[in-house]
Amino acid sequence: MSETPDSAVRTYIEHHRAVFLDDLVEWLRIPSVSAQPEHTPDVQRSADWLAAKLEETGFPTVEVWRTPGAPAVFAEWPSHDPQAPTVLVYGHHDVQPAAREDGWDSEPFEPLVRDGRLYARGAADDKGQVFFHTLGVRAHLAATGRTAPAVNLKLLIEGEEESGSPHFRALVEERAERLTADAVIVSDTGMWAEDTPTVCTGMRGLAECEIRLHGPDQDVHSGSFGGAVPNPATAVARLVAALHDEHGRVAVPGFYDGVVELTARERALFAELPFDERQWLCTAKSYAAHGEAGYTTLERVWARPTAEVNGIGGGYQGPGSKTIIPSSAMVKLSFRLVAGQDPDQVEKAVRHWIAEQVPPGVRCEIDFGSATRPCLTPLDHPALRSVVRAMGRAFEKPVRFTREGGSGPAADLQDVLGAPVLFLGISVPSDGWHAPNEKVELDLLLKGVEASAHLWGDLAEHWRHAP
Template sequence: MTANESIQNYIEAQTPLLVDRLAEWIRIPSVAGVPERKHHLTRSANWLAGELRGIGFPVTEIWESPGGPAVFAEWSGAVDAPTILVYSHHDVRAVKDENWDQTSPFEPVLRDGRLYGRGSSDAKGQMMAHLMAVRAHLDATGRTAPAVNLKIIVEGEEEAGSPGLKDLLEANRNRLDADAVIFSDTLLWQAGHPALCTSVRGMLGVRIEVYGPLTDVHSGAVSGAAPNPALELGRLLGQLHDQKGRITIPGFYDDVEEMSQRRRAELAALPFDPQDWLERSHTRIILGEEGYTPLERLWARPALEVVAMAAGDPVGAKRAAVPSMAAADLSIRTVAGQKVDDVAEQVRSWVGETISDGYAYELSIDIETAQEPYQTPDCGVLDALSAAMAKGFQVQEVGRMGNAGGGPAALLSSALNVPVVFFGTGLVEDNWHDSDESARIDILKAGAATLAFLWEELGTQE
């Protein structure tokens, strides 16, 4: 039996363990940004540290951070082999229990090859693939330690924008030396056509509050002569895009780098069926910037979305009052060439110049948790991962894709001065941040096999 067959057979035999351990971790409601759940973040970190010790990691530590603890582990026993730092997160998004149909968010259930529960895909499932990969790698090779030097950092604040990660990296910089980072918090393209992610977009959060009357006022008393901040906010938001789907903020595209012909060809090579995309993404219709394909819009062009709005009485009994305030939260996704500080200044200028006289407003731009875009450079780890994915997913070739969301990849790369290479096991139909989040067990198994092949490949390279 070959080593490759041994890895696949081991993972197949240990699938019940993979499902059981992931389900146990999901039961810990490690929700980010909710004070009453903060102690669960500590429980989650301690649970993961225990799993890592159980596999054999000789060093496991809990690094405290204001928003939630991070887990650090190290297994460095491979002389002259590369050192790889694995990054992921164990915190999860808030839930609305009443919107879940398959199960309650923290009561995982296995159904039709999917494990349902918050964090099953984003990103506890991705981390469990790593744990299974180390087990399979050791079992198949007979090694007492991995063929590469492994370091792991799994933070507890990613869903809140990783506000404490920079300080953690600076405080522990001498512990984190590595040759590359494997970043596991991204999506695959399709279950049957895996693709290697080589870029993520940046992220900038903006909140606009528009003020009209000094208090909510009965519309029957002032309607027709009073400023309505909901209407003004709607007018502002309606001007953010033109008829061709382009963002209208002056200067917004000035620094956007045009895609190379190589990148266009990589994205064009991926199979894209509009109906398949609509069914998997639940997006009803395909819109966006003219002149670019849907995949180019998703991964290589900037975007601006309204992710929340509030005014008046959105729930409960209506008071027929003109509201005193209306608010909207925006999520801006940036791409190569753009800098979040520049985009923030462009937004400030646009709002100040566009809002009507007579209205007051407050603009909050979250620079602290903003993230810059990142593109993986050509490197040996990227080539090795591509080959490992082909074996792990049992396909002839692996495509190239991007990630529509972001993450602290640019921060990791700049802080550690190493390339960041992405490997995730999520799919768009896994319903990240939504109800009935789930992970496909066969994808987690293929991901574990990929990583086991990768560690062996990197450890035996001359």
């Protein structure tokens, strides 16, 4: 029986998996915790280690890019085909803090393989999912007999994702020319479940603000003045209460302007997923599902924009009581945005709406932080179809579709580079991102290698540049 391309990839991976895993374990031993200053040298060491490994993999160009914070690693391997598309892989080499006493069963930076799982901080988030591309591209070359990838392959692996990527956008803007790509592949997400390979098609955006309402110049006595002057804590509560209508929709006029609605096909695809709401509520630590009328829970978290209170405060919050009308009160709101929403327009709409809500005698201050745009790749986008085929070949199963409710720095790549964002991830919910005993399933990790190996050829074949 002659070898198919898929079995050739598998054979190659089988031969090289031991070294691949040894290398990953070596990388995972570096505690590249970006949030903890004492690990600054480790984050640098992690970047250097990755750079060396990418050179060893064969990338002709590998650079460590300094930022005002932690360094990023950039690598580039041009195709020999002048019509090949250019693909930029995004991931990160920094990790969340971890300590044995947080509840780990083993040392978080002494990787341990047990029952087909590799336990270590960063195993899934995100070193494992970055690293599968190294064996992936080698398998791609070996199986196709190429000496360079079928696409122009670029990697940008940042070092501050776990610290909120404070310098990422500036870096991307500064290096935009080097980063130019036809598509961005984000390797920092996961799939629905061990037995349900999925491709994520979008990510919500994020706009955040803090609203401070000022009433009396100082706290005043609620006996002497109660009932006769405006109370800023009441005003802030009324603002929050007015934020949603009785159908759970955000009541700010203009908020939904431009929102790309779910298509019937997407809703049908979401509905196909084996979703257990009771199970989901356990994960959400919550006792009821609640949200915009007319949408399922998955639709609410993946495809609908929201307004949430992240914090509220004003007046006396200590033990016992204090009979005051507080001088001020504040609320922190965050808005998750979906495709079609422009954060600047949302900010404008929210500011306008708030100005109309604030009662006489109350002064209002509003601060918006920097926003993150949403991203969404249409189901029929050729690059998305390539990702789906690559996953399907790796898993030998039908691939389903998800979205991501959170927001990420990859949106900056979409924004600055003008390229669609695609997601290729093999992590599963049980992997325990940010939690003790983070792990990656070894068989899924190798499926990730396979999917990476298939993706480059598929993209080049189906999404060529016009000659």
